[in-house]
Amino acid sequence: MxxxxxxxxxxxxxxxxxxxxxxxxxxxxxxxxxxxxxxxxxxxxxxxxxxxxxxxxxxxxxxxxxxxxxxxxxxxxxxxxxxxxxxxxxxxxxxxxxxxxxxxxxxxxxxxxxxxxxxxxxxxxxxxxxxxxxxxxxxxxxxxxxxxxxxxxxxxxxxxxxxxxxxxxxxxxxxxxxxxxxxxxxxxxxxxxxxxxxxxxxxxxxxxxxxxWPGVTLKQAYFKLAKLNIDKADAEENVDDVLESLNAVSQATPLTHELRPCIDTILRKVPTELMERVRRHRSDGGQSNAVPSEKSLIRLHKQVIKSIQTFQRTDALWNVQVEKVLHLEDVEKNLNSLDRRFKTEFPQQRTKLHEMIxxxxxxxxxxxxxxxxxxxxxxxxxxxxxxxxxxxxxxxxxxxxxxxxxxxxxxxxxxxxxxxxxxxxxxxxxxxxxxxxxxxxxxxxxxxxxxxxxxxxxxxxxxxxxxxxxxxxxxxxxxxxxxxxxxxxxxxxxxxxxxxxxxxxxxxxxxxxxxxxxxxxxxxxxxxxxxxxxYSLGSRALNALGFQQFMLNEIDQNESISNEFIQEGKGLIDREKRRRQRSEESRMRRRGQQLPARELSNYRASPAQNNGRNGGSGGVGGFETSQRTSNDGLLGDGDSFDYNATNQMGRTFSTEINERFGDSTQIKVGFKGYNDLDSDNDDSRHWSNIKDGAPRNLFDDV
Structure with missing residues (x-):
């Protein structure tokens, strides 16, 4: 059998x-x-x-x-x-x-x-x-x-x-x-x-x-990361140039033109994030408004396919190399660990079976x-x-x-x-x-x-x-x-x-x-x-021709080109770490914004009490928490401020300035159309005329 x-x-x-x-x-x-x-x-x-x-x-x-x-x-x-x-x-x-x-x-x-x-x-x-x-x-x-x-x-x-x-x-x-x-x-x-x-x-x-040997491997990984960064930058520049031409052709071709389906076919092959980036940074100078011919569209289509393929390849190589460098750095940090537990700077999601094994x-x-x-x-x-x-x-x-x-x-x-x-x-x-x-x-x-x-x-x-x-x-x-x-x-x-x-x-x-x-x-x-x-004859020949290769006998020389690439790789991985940390912090903030209303009321008791006293809707500053999204931007990320509390201010603007800078300055703050004697009362009337709630625009409260 x-x-x-x-x-x-x-x-x-x-x-x-x-x-x-x-x-x-x-x-x-x-x-x-x-x-x-x-x-x-x-x-x-x-x-x-x-x-x-x-x-x-x-x-x-x-x-x-x-x-x-x-x-x-x-x-x-x-x-x-x-x-x-x-x-x-x-x-x-x-x-x-x-x-x-x-x-x-x-x-x-x-x-x-x-x-x-x-x-x-x-x-x-x-x-x-x-x-x-x-x-x-x-x-x-x-x-x-x-x-x-x-x-x-x-x-x-x-x-x-x-x-x-x-x-x-x-x-x-x-x-x-x-x-x-x-x-x-x-x-x-x-x-x-x-x-x-x-x-x-x-x-x-x-x-x-x-x-x-983790040390040698880490240096080689730094070196390769620096060289990949050059290839990645060239690929990004090439794909941006090609997509700018595609965007110009797309805008110059009417929707009713017979070649419009061909342009739509090309656009469907472009990742959305790449096309949006090109449109945000688009420059109108030097772009032709002429409708292209079919041969030029075929040539452009081939360029788009090749440039996107090169970009995806270099991006995949970059991501794999970054993960490798981060892992090697974790290994080097854990070599002298006393608690004998492997710790990672950026933990990855693991299945329960993998965690058990x-x-x-x-x-x-x-x-x-x-x-x-x-x-x-x-x-x-x-x-x-x-x-x-x-x-x-x-x-x-x-x-x-x-x-x-x-x-x-x-x-x-x-x-x-x-x-x-x-x-x-x-x-x-x-x-x-x-x-x-x-x-x-x-x-x-x-x-x-x-x-x-x-x-x-x-x-x-x-x-x-x-x-x-x-x-x-x-x-x-x-x-x-x-x-x-x-x-x-x-x-x-x-x-x-x-x-x-x-x-x-x-x-x-x-x-x-x-x-x-x-x-x-x-x-x-x-x-x-x-x-x-x-004897690394091929690497030596490429070095002589200007194509830098990783050589073990050169990494100990302070002024060698290999050392420069290694230092550049360290800087690139530090930048990648900061980017990931910012992304993680932003993700944690978004998760905090999506907490249930009960957790928010317990977390922010004082604003909730003020809202209940002023007839608010139970949110922060009279606004419902569910209306807040991740696109709130600068105001959403800042500390909360209860604008309704301004109605209960016990002092005027002049009093606040005198408290900060001293009464000896004898500063009186008045407004056009009001006399000095009634400035305090007028200030109170001015503040009382302000509508309850947050300002409509970014600098309305200045």
Missing amino acids: AYLLIFGIIVALTLATASLYRYGNVQRQHPLVTLSVLTAWSFSFLIVFTIPLDVTSTVYRQCIHPTVNDNDDNTLQSISKTVSNSSNTCQKPWGMVSEDVFPSLWRIIYWTSQFLTWLIMPLMQSYLKAGDFTIKGKLKAAVIDNAIYYGSYLFICGILFIYLALKPDVQLDWQKLKAIASSASNTWGLFLLVLLLGFALVEVPRSLWEHS CNPTLDWYWQCKLRPPFMRSMAIVLGVLSSMVVWSELTFFNRKPVLSIFANVVNVAKENHDFLTIELFSMITLCYLCYCAYSTVFRIKFLNLYYLAPHHATNEHSLIFSGMLLCRLTPPMCLNFLGLIHMDSHVIKTQVSETFYTQIMGHMDVLGIISDGFNIYFPMVILFFCISTW
């Missing part, structure tokens, strides 16, 4: 669904985008979870029906012994899958994912970026946008076909054409895979080691005591695993003696018929390679056009890009892994039973330069990229 295969399918689908729900916004994004990305992610994860089952099935078939090269005497002797004892030793692994399942499964997964990544998703991505207002126009723009992209591939394929046609010993058929297509896709994926792994195999363990005491022990040594231990383990990958990439083509560490581990498990070890070892290695490859794309600066932001903050373009990337990198990565464990007969030049995955994918034997040269020796270039990453 294929219990493990069914379990792998469920896990892959669950993981893809949970990831899509975490990063995407299913309610707002297009259903086709959701379906395409879910399919791409599910199939990519399923390949990783199913390859170990295919490997164990192949090992079992090799044990039952071994076939080797006749020139390898040692292997013949070992296989003859295996055949003689096959009935006793070759036991079927648990969860064995039938042989007719894997070929159909791999055909569906591979060709569906290739169809998505090379045809559907690029068109879908260009369709979303198109500025046309009709489906036909968007499809036409998407095809034109991908014409150069597809034209380059057709040009390369044309050269390959001409080369094959001139070779008399090669007969082109459908199987050969599929091999050419898969070889082109896998060669492109292998080229990108080597670049990504060369960076990640060093950077992933090193980043874990650096993150185990992770209380402040457990959180303090994890963040301050257990997490740093755990991170360092994981860095050492992953560093050893990265060294094994690099060594195996350099030596996997050598079959006698076997130098690849992964091949030796699998061979030992073969001899002991330990299928569980083979499955677990293959799963751990593939998952680590996947993490290194996929995480690198979103960490390199020039590939930071797309970003997977949690809390439903990822746009559709980033989701489509991630789906394309997974579909292109997963197949060549699995082929490379099969070569590392010597399960590909065309790599080790030995006739053995192969995996069904390799049989469906092919060996790229049509072109000798690809099968004998590039796919074997190009992975050795990974050592060069690892050395470059270890």
Whole structure:
């Protein structure tokens, strides 16, 4: 029974669904985008979870029906012994899958994912970026946008076909054409895979080691926050300029114009708060009142989509980085806490289950005591695993003696018929390679056009890009892994039973330069990229070109540019703290204004008594409390004043001035039309003529 295969399918689908729900916004994004990305992610994860089952099935078939090269005497002797004892030793692994399942499964997964990544998703991505207002126009723009992209591939394929046609010993058929297509896709994926792994195999363990030291991590977070602030300011300026042009076009176009629906379509894609901000700060100078043409609206529509996408991406990056900096500051403040309870400056809402599982005491022990040594231990383990990958990439083509560490581990498990070890070892290695490859794309600066932001903050373009990337990198990565464990007969030049995955994918034997040269020796270039990453040659080169990067050897220098960015990051986070504190205080004031009338009467007993004595309505100063809103502004936030109390004043205005400044001044305050003798009485009459209640305008009581 294929219990493990069914379990792998469920896990892959669950993981893809949970990831899509975490990063995407299913309610707002297009259903086709959701379906395409879910399919791409599910199939990519399923390949990783199913390859170990295919490997164990192949090992079992090799044990039952071994076939080797006749020139390898040692292997013949070992296989003859295996055949003689096959009935006793070759036991079927648990969860064995039938042989007719894997070929159909791999055909569906591979060709569906290739169809998505090379045809559907690029068109879908260009369709979303198109500025046309009709489906036909968007499809036409998407095809034109991908014409150069597809034209380059057709040009390369044309050269390959001409080369094959001139070779008399090669007969082109459908199987050969599929091999050419898969070889082109896998060669492109292998080229990108080597670049990504060369960076990640060093950077992933090193980043874990650096993150185990809170001080260094906090400085790096300050540095990144300062750089994000520059990107955020540029994105805000760009989106403001584009939206100002859109606002001017909207005002210049009458409601009855034939292009007005197109403008309304653009306006619906703009967030309300952005459009309101542009209208508040709008400047009328230099704006044209001419009605735009349809082409200019299409161009403006495309600019709006691109600018809003960039703004949302930088805003999501900014919010994630701010939360990270605030958390790191909380960790640094709690390191020397005596009560051993983790305290945060800005507490977040937590569910009751989360509070029960992770209380402040457990959180303090994890963040301050257990997490740093755990991170360092994981860095050492992953560093050893990265060294094994690099060594195996350099030596996997050598079959006698076997130098690849992964091949030796699998061979030992073969001899002991330990299928569980083979499955677990293959799963751990593939998952680590996947993490290194996929995480690198979103960490390199020039590939930071797309970003997977949690809390439903990822746009559709980033989701489509991630789906394309997974579909292109997963197949060549699995082929490379099969070569590392010597399960590909065309790599080790030995006739053995192969995996069904390799049989469906092919060996790229049509072109000798690809099968004998590039796919074997190009992975050795990974050592060069690892050395470059270890010595930070890329960061040093970018620093020399003016693109400032975080360098650990410069943070202790007082006049370094890195230190300036760190200090700027501290100032930015202080400003963010003050903004959040003001927002929290304003929220608390609004909550206080919405208290029930009974609580207000108990809280303000004196004004209530005055209101009852003067016939008020039970509110403050004769006004009902329920009429007060959060928009009352300056008067609403000030201390309450009972204007009706002025009717019971026992002294005049002149008396009050004399009390403040002394009777020796002999000041008499009079009003026009009144004599000095009757000034006090006239003052009393003047005050009595004032209407009861608060002033109508802001300065009526001055």
